[in-house]
Each structure stands twice: as structure tokens, then as C-alpha cells.
Amino acid sequence: MTDRSDPNRYLRIEGRQAELGMYIDALHCSWLDNPFWRTSFLLNDPRDRDQIHASVPHITIDLAKGRGLTLTAAPAPAAAAAAAIVEEVPADDAIVARIRPRRRKPPTEAELATAIADDAARTVSRLFGEARLGHSIHVPALAPVVEEIAQAIAKGSATMIAVTRLKEGDQYTYIHSVAVATLMMGLAQHLGLSKDDIRVAGMAGMLHDIGKMQVASSIVDKAGKLSISELAEMRQHPHWGYNVLRNVEDLDPRILDVCRHHHEKMDGTGYPDNLKGDQLSLFVRMSAICDVYDAVTSIRSYKRAWSPHEALARMTTWCGHFDTDLLRSFIASLGIQPYGALVRLHSNRLGLVVHEGATPQTPIVRTFFHIPDQQALPPEDVATATDPILRGERGDYWFGERWPDLYDEIMARTVEPEPPQWRQVGTG
The missing domain is CATH 1.10.3210.10 (Hypothetical protein af1432)
Structure with a gap:
């Protein structure tokens, strides 16, 4: 975590005052106006500086990680041109890498x-x-x-x-x-x-x-x-x-x-x-x-x-x-089905969630019923990464009073994970 104990370490300035060599600790603008995918970084690219000048009202800089605000007059046009020429002079590779980093791929x-x-x-x-x-x-x-x-x-x-x-x-x-x-x-x-x-x-x-x-x-x-x-x-x-x-x-x-x-x-x-x-x-x-x-x-x-x-x-x-x-709505908002939940797959099979899959949204489902044919199927554990879950279903709607016994039969081979060792629920 960032140490905020030193009140003189951080300085909030206008975006148009951003200079190369400053360490940007925070960009004070909306997501839509933020020209970057990250908000804390060393400002070493003139193009990034220009984007901040154009679209970010205020920034906070970390004086422990970068330079502070320069309170001098802007350089004359001739001096600026000379500086631009110097930038083009070949330099040590490490310096070039610092001043002009290679373009990275778009962030994942x-x-x-x-x-x-x-x-x-x-x-x-x-x-x-x-x-x-x-x-x-x-x-x-x-x-x-x-x-x-x-x-x-x-x-x-x-x-x-x-x-x-x-x-x-x-x-x-x-x-x-x-x-x-x-x-x-x-x-x-x-x-x-x-x-x-x-x-x-x-x-x-x-x-x-x-x-x-x-x-x-x-x-x-x-x-x-x-x-x-x-x-x-x-x-x-x-x-x-x-x-x-x-x-x-x-x-x-x-x-x-x-x-x-x-x-x-x-x-x-x-x-x-x-x-x-x-x-x-x-x-x-x-x-x-x-x-x-x-x-x-x-x-x-x-x-x-x-x-x-x-x-x-x-x-x-x-x-x-x-x-x-509200808990049912929460489950739906996550797109994650609990263990034992009855679900319909894209293949129009019904099954029960029995194991974790590649992601929380793609668990292993034990299929046992084909909806179009209204026929029972031999139980099969299916990866929903390739046969996606369409939605949750109600067992009593499909199977009436025999659903509890059928559920127990299908889940009989499922081994429930050991609960984690943690302190009482609700104390954190």
C-alpha cells in the first residue's frame, strides 16, 4: 500500500502542468476521459504528457518517485527545437528504453x-x-x-x-x-x-x-x-x-x-x-x-x-x-450456479452442478435427462465450457414428487469438498 504518512510527498496539480519525469499517482477524471488503462505510472512519453494536458483536469504526483513541478518560464522556441534535435541523437540503449519505451500490446x-x-x-x-x-x-x-x-x-x-x-x-x-x-x-x-x-x-x-x-x-x-x-x-x-x-x-x-x-x-x-x-x-x-x-x-x-x-x-x-x-438474484448476477443446482445446457440436457470447471461460470455438470425426447440419459459429467449453461431449472417442475429421490441418486457419486478452516462467518 502507498504510504501517506508524509504530507509533503504528494502534490495535486493541474493536468496542463504535467511534465516528463513526474510520477503520476492519480488521475482526477472520469473513466471516459481517462486516456490510459492505468492511473499510476512514471510519465516518460511526450505523447502521454500531451494527452494529460488535453483531457485530465487534475493529477496527483508522487514526489518520492519522480520530479516535482518546475516553476520556470517555458523554453524559447529555439531552445525547444534544440531539445528536439538532442532527442534524436542515438544514445545508450538503456537510456532510450527509459525515455522512449517500446509500445506494448493493448492491455488484456x-x-x-x-x-x-x-x-x-x-x-x-x-x-x-x-x-x-x-x-x-x-x-x-x-x-x-x-x-x-x-x-x-x-x-x-x-x-x-x-x-x-x-x-x-x-x-x-x-x-x-x-x-x-x-x-x-x-x-x-x-x-x-x-x-x-x-x-x-x-x-x-x-x-x-x-x-x-x-x-x-x-x-x-x-x-x-x-x-x-x-x-x-x-x-x-x-x-x-x-x-x-x-x-x-x-x-x-x-x-x-x-x-x-x-x-x-x-x-x-x-x-x-x-x-x-x-x-x-x-x-x-x-x-x-x-x-x-x-x-x-x-x-x-x-x-x-x-x-x-x-x-x-x-x-x-x-x-x-x-x-x-435477493440471494437468488445475486447468484444470477454472478452467472455462477451453486453445487447441486439443476441447470439446462445448450444441448437441451438437464444436469446437476457437481464440480468446478475451467472458470466459475463453466462448472462440470452431471447430465441425466434429454428434454426434447423426455428421456432419461446415463449420467455423464460434461464440461460446460463446450456445452454452456442456458439457465437454472426447478426440479419439482420437471419431475414432481420424485425429484428429491432422483436428486439424491444423481448426486450420490459427488464428493462434497471439505469446508475451509476460517473463523466465524460474519466476524469480518
Whole structure:
């Protein structure tokens, strides 16, 4: 994470003041106006400088990694021409590589998603650092990264979600916040909410765990089950976060609601206020699902992550924890089917999800019924990367009262994965 402890290290300037040799820490513009696929880099290409001059209102530069602002008059035309001539003089290969790097191939979808996630995590880290020091936080700083995520998930959220699964050490809280924001925005988009609501959902996801800055790092980063006293302190973080955010001017009240209530449950057994049912807003119900899903599917050094299929299958069995209708919508928004789900394939066969596949969206399905012929088939494990899933189906619709017995028969050869060793659900 970027160290923000030195207040003199970072300088915000106008985009037209950008100069070669500066290290760009942040570009303050919308995704649509951003001419680059990354937002932190050493500015060493005149063409990049010119693009910033033309389209980026403001930038923040890192004075520890690059040059500062030159407060001298612009060179005379003759001097500029001389400088241009010098640029053409052959030089040592290493210098040329630094000054004029070779063009790279267009970034892949994964590279773009990683750059967006890294930029978002840095921004969250800064805001959380301000909260830790007791300073007022500048929430508008989140707007550009929320916009970047919104544009990314408009093309499909799978890659953005995938790059946030690996979380190490003190990065966990920040990357987890980015992941929850991504999941909430994807769900909001699936539900058909407005663009403004989608972005508020993203802001809420980014800030939902800001109260953890008041919890001892030894507790937040503990690899294992929390003691009773540690759990009690951890459970204060929604209250502490709410106290931080309620002093932020013009903050959407739904963000405050999510920060305080993302650990509430539909049956009233959550915390800190034991709200239940209709007392829980739509955004709170969304955050409860997204928060837990990311926690159990995250790769940590001390636990095995649940696969997306396993996580969704288990979450559907937790009676009273989630809004069941919203959980079904969440599953649909991911395009991932739980273990044991009945699905229809492109080949018009029905089957049950039994194993992970090449991606979470392409699991192994055990087919057993051909719809056009209305005939049973010998069970066969099929890779849905080559025979895609069309949609989920209801077993009782197709097979009536005999569905439970048929389900057990088809699933009999499936070995359920061992659950990961992790601390209580809902403590993070």
C-alpha cells in the first residue's frame, strides 16, 4: 500500500502542468476521459504528457518517485527545437528504453481489471488511513474509482471479481472493500437500479468496513478464531464506522446504513442493532450477501477459500441469514450456479452442478435427462465450457414428487469438498 504518512510527498496539480519525469499517482477524471488503462505510472512519453494536458483536469504526483513541478518560464522556441534535435541523437540503449519505451500490446481484460482494483485499493487505503488518524475523510476521492468499476462491470463483472479473490496481509481490508463494492454494483445493475443508485452501492461497498481502522490490527489480521474479547471488539466496527461517516457532509444516507448494518441478518440475530426483515433496507440486504460471499471465497494465506459454487450452495442453506429472493438474484448476477443446482445446457440436457470447471461460470455438470425426447440419459459429467449453461431449472417442475429421490441418486457419486478452516462467518 502507498504510504501517506508524509504530507509533503504528494502534490495535486493541474493536468496542463504535467511534465516528463513526474510520477503520476492519480488521475482526477472520469473513466471516459481517462486516456490510459492505468492511473499510476512514471510519465516518460511526450505523447502521454500531451494527452494529460488535453483531457485530465487534475493529477496527483508522487514526489518520492519522480520530479516535482518546475516553476520556470517555458523554453524559447529555439531552445525547444534544440531539445528536439538532442532527442534524436542515438544514445545508450538503456537510456532510450527509459525515455522512449517500446509500445506494448493493448492491455488484456485481466490487466485492466487488476489496474482498476489496485487503484481502488490505494484510494481506500488513503481514506481509511485518514480515518485511523482521526482526520475527516474526503469521500469524493472515491468517485473516479467507482466510475472505473462501473464501466468495467458494464462489460461483465467476472474478471473484476476474480482479481480481488487473492488477499494478503494488511491488504485484506482494502481489497475486500473493493470486492464488496464490485459485487454490490454488479447486483445493483442486475436488479435494474439507476446509474446513480449503482454508484451509491459502490460507495457503500467501499466504505462498509471503515470502522475496522479503530480495531487493533492484531485482531483484524488474526489467522484463526477470535477469542470472546477479540470478537466483542471486532463487532464494534460497524458502530465506529458509522461514527466516522456521519460527520461527512452530504453523504448519501444509504452509505451510512450499509456501514452500520451490513452484519445484520433477516431473522434479527445479527449486530449491532438486531434489526430484522423489513427493518433492513435493500442496500443493507445486498451488502450482507456481498460481504459474506467475498469473505468465504477469498484466498488467504491461512485458509482454503470456498469455491464460488460451494459458497453459494452453503449460503442458500443458512436459514434466516439472507433475503432469499435477493440471494437468488445475486447468484444470477454472478452467472455462477451453486453445487447441486439443476441447470439446462445448450444441448437441451438437464444436469446437476457437481464440480468446478475451467472458470466459475463453466462448472462440470452431471447430465441425466434429454428434454426434447423426455428421456432419461446415463449420467455423464460434461464440461460446460463446450456445452454452456442456458439457465437454472426447478426440479419439482420437471419431475414432481420424485425429484428429491432422483436428486439424491444423481448426486450420490459427488464428493462434497471439505469446508475451509476460517473463523466465524460474519466476524469480518
